[in-house]
Amino acid sequence: MTESEICDRLKAALPDAVEEFESQLLDPAIRVKPARLVEACRFLRDDPSTRMHYLRLVTGVDRLPAGETPGRIEMVYHLWSYEKRHGIVLRVHLDRDNPVADTVCGVWPVANWGEREAFDLLGVTFTGHPDLKRIMMPVDWVGHPLRKDYQRPDRYHGLPTNRTAVLEQGRVQVATAEHVAKAEPVSGYMQLNMGPHHPATHGVINFLIETDGEVLRRAIPDVGYLHRGIEKISEMVGYLGTMPYTDRVDYLGAMFTNHGWALAVEKLCNIEVPRRAEFCRVIASELNRIASHQIATGALAMDLGAFTPFLHWIREREKINDIMERICGARLTYNYMRFGGVSRDIDQVTIDEIRRWLDHYEPMMLEFDRLISGNEIFIRRLANVAVIDPDDAIAYGLVGPNLRGSGLAWDVRRDEPYSIYNEFEWDVITGTGVHGVVGDAFDRYDCRLREIRESVRILRQACERIPEGEVRTKTARIKPAANEVYTRVEGPRGECGFFVVSDGTDKPYRSRFRTGSFTAMTIIEHLSPGLMIADLVALIGSLDVLAPEIDR
């Protein structure tokens, strides 16, 4: 169904809910009445012709009053149906001074954190939300940073918030911990803070866990320790200036955030990408995917106590880093993509190096299987643990290998094609439950490992077929007209989406990065009861959550 058909369908069912159909946008949106939002959502989810079970993105945009029009806050809901392969954007306009909306947590549980973020950063209150509190900013923070008229405080608990103050002081001041006690009221069970500095949390994430001996009663993730406000920064530094910042969104898969951002702006400005540049993008991205999956699988093994596999993968990743250094000059923060191409060409020497590395790498994968993935202890630690069934996976917005691990064959590269991925021969990997049930931790691990093999396949073909030509089209100044766009790429942690609102200036009006880890975290609280502490570690590792990607 096209968007207008969906709109008609909604109008037919709930005639008074639809306010307007905004078809001029790149992603056409239906504006609904705030009071009828939940109803409309539930209808679109359950109606047999729409079946939008997946809430892709929930976010808000702050519109300052301009002339006649009063200020407003727009809540934007991107819905998608895996089944019907169509999507729609819902939008509600809220009063800017007192923005109140009904929560859609009851329709899609994944909305929980998205709404908390809107509450935190935009100040929208959601009635009926189960746990409405700040998520990124400290609990005692004043103001809502993504409001357009927000004034940044100079100091927070005596810490300077800008560099000039640091330079004036002549040294970097370290916080004197005014730690906010997070523990909930005593419940009769042992309560523990697992993190923020815990070896298994892969960065600074905190889990408030409540255990009965070794068995968890629940684990509540607490994030925001790595919040750098990249979305706010992007509003200040312009389109190209945001490119290096997207590296920092997901430092293990910087190529993908680069790619997604480039796609978004290219779509806004209608920029063509030369063919050789597309190949360069694919080669760089797939190398990056291998590197990222290596960290994910290796770190999972390390969390389960086997240190060596991790370092063997690091050894291989080192070679990828060397190649990346040749391609784009950096080992981690690539900043490789540009609007209309890539920053540098990949020369023949590097392509030969990639080929030689692939020759070396393929036997290494078998070796890794022998070392760890075939190991009986390892299998028993992961098989049948933390099973996510496909319905849950969709409802909680899992994406990428986590979703495919649950048996759903969905890969953005194949199903919503971008770049030139549909020219290559490769397969979408799904979990098969080799050692247990479909959707268990081992499946997610296994999906990643087998995806590495697919990436190797793509890389071989891309290295073979890369054409001659330009790698970057000359672009005029990036100044897209007012519009909205949502683009996505398949990152190592799943769908990596970029929602960009432009307003005719050379800076994005609002941008929102939809990352796989952010939604993956929401399912942990749901899955944790009954797991053991060691299983929680395996769950976190198998979901491959990455702190900077959660917090952005």
Added chain:
Amino acid sequence: MNIMHYLADLLVRSLFKADPATWPYTWIAYAVVIGVGALLAFAFVAIFAGPVTWIERRIAGRIQSRIGPNRNGPQGCLQWLADGIKCWLKEDLVPATADKPLYLAAPYLVFTGMFGAFVVLPFGAHVIAADLNVGLLYILAVTSLVVVGLLMAGWGSNSKWALFGGVRSAAQLVSYEVPSAFSLMAVVLMAGTLSTQGIVGAQGGWPWQWFVFRNPFLFAAFIMYFISAIAEGNRTPFDLPEAESEIIAGYNIEYSGMRFLFFLFAEWANMWIMAAVATLAFLGGWQIPGISPERIAEAKGWTFVGWQALSFAIFVFKGTCLVFTIIQIRWTLPRLRVDQLMITCWKYLVPLSMGSATGVLLLMALVREGGIVDWVMRGAMLLVGLLVAGAYIRKVRATFMADRDNYKKMEGRDLWYPPYRLP
């Protein structure tokens, strides 16, 4: 006659020209010799546990395609000394809310438990502190003291993670005592004695005289003892009490400085004890191939000393090989989960080790020692051992060859880099 006894008597005879049997002050001489012996044993522990930390790190390094510590002294061989001194100089922190007496005493208790076992380890033909007639039982008993120490450390730290570690280790050690005792029981049945020297004496220098290759049940008992020994030593895959990715460091999380060092000291010393017990019980101990214990006992002067040294070297060599295997296992396998740990013990090791002890008993009743069936069995088990070793070498070689040419093409350098080439 044990060497210390002999030395003490020698002291009394030569220095005081008295008969040690009647002289009233013999006990002083004994006490002095015992003290010196204890010091020597302590020195051995220190000198063994120290460099083993360095060796383990070097081995782990190579296994992980790294180098490991190689800066401090030639090839980093003084690294352990530097680490030790560093720990010694560090502040000995006691958490404000800790249960002080328990917290402070725990490391010593752990260490005593480990150290006590050294008394009955037969390092050589006559190099043993005390050849107790309940030697093995003594080892099992005294190493159980460690549990108390770990529990005290876990509880006394007043940290929830430490408590997890302490309780985990208590559960683990108590459980794994059972299969390890049963596996050793098979040996005790064969040797007919609990004395460590007696068990070694019941074997011989050649591999077919070792208990491990005597019959299939003892072979199985050896493997099971080895597994439960690793578990008792809190080593991967059974290192749950100090699982750093789950409960951070377990019972020793709050410790610092010297007390922390004592825990590590105990861990590495324990590794040696486990290897030594496996050696003496299954691998023929210090027995020199082709030289009977009687010949050693009859030897005089330098020949006697030479035999002692040789037997000592053989024992330490065998033990070190096992220690290497434990290290390699640690850097290969992932960790079990708590319930799996218990399943491994109670469902697999306990019944199987009981079975093997029973099997040994049956074979003893049915098969005459030295008879044709006995020799066929020994030959077959030896063959099995050789086959396993052969398969191992073939696999290692195949793994190496799979990468050799591609690596050369990629890096332009040879992949071959044997362990004796020290970077």
Added chain:
Amino acid sequence: MVPTVPPAVSPHRRPPRGTVRAYFRNIRLALSTAFDGMSVTMSYMFRRPLTIQYPDKIDKPVQEMLPESYRGVLEVDMDRCTVCLQCQKICPLGCINIESCKNPETGNREVTKFDIDIGLCMYCGLCAETCNFDALDHTREFEATVTTPDQMILHFVEKPREVTKLKAAEMPVRKHKGSILQKMIPAFGRRHPQEVWTPTAYAAAPVPALKAPTATPKPAAPVASAAPSAADSPTPEQAP
């Protein structure tokens, strides 16, 4: 099309648990897979380690092992800079600070300040990419250790100097990358490409002379002399 969802419980690879066969199969699998893994780890005892023994036990400095394209600390060749301010505009962080004015006597444009705050820079490469005159570029230097935060601001112009009026093709050749930086931070001016580099050589290495001393601006030591704590950090004058 509905994405394929395999059955929730896949056929087990193993026979169901609880049988005697499964019991012994578990034992066999546990032992054999551990054995397999150990043969892999053992093979690494005979394989070349990956480690590069940075910084001393290497044949040549790490900087020379890096590819030309490496994005290290920035450097400006003031002989080629036309003060077009493109780099300053594009930098997302604003770490480039350029000031210029007209000299009232000669009437020429003079650049009075060209500062790059390498403590703020994120080495994204946008500025180097946008410079049309090959004046601003990344070097392969990365060991920019200094003792105070203000030393991290590199001053590429010490005294006001005339801005070049030449076209890109007529400009003097770009100085060897890194040769300007080596004068700026004590830690940079330390090595000769051929000699095996040791920490002692690091301290004692002479600063290589620039290729064309006449063409350079003032090869003075602006960084350290501007810093209040210059006394405790060796300045480039002291280094040779």
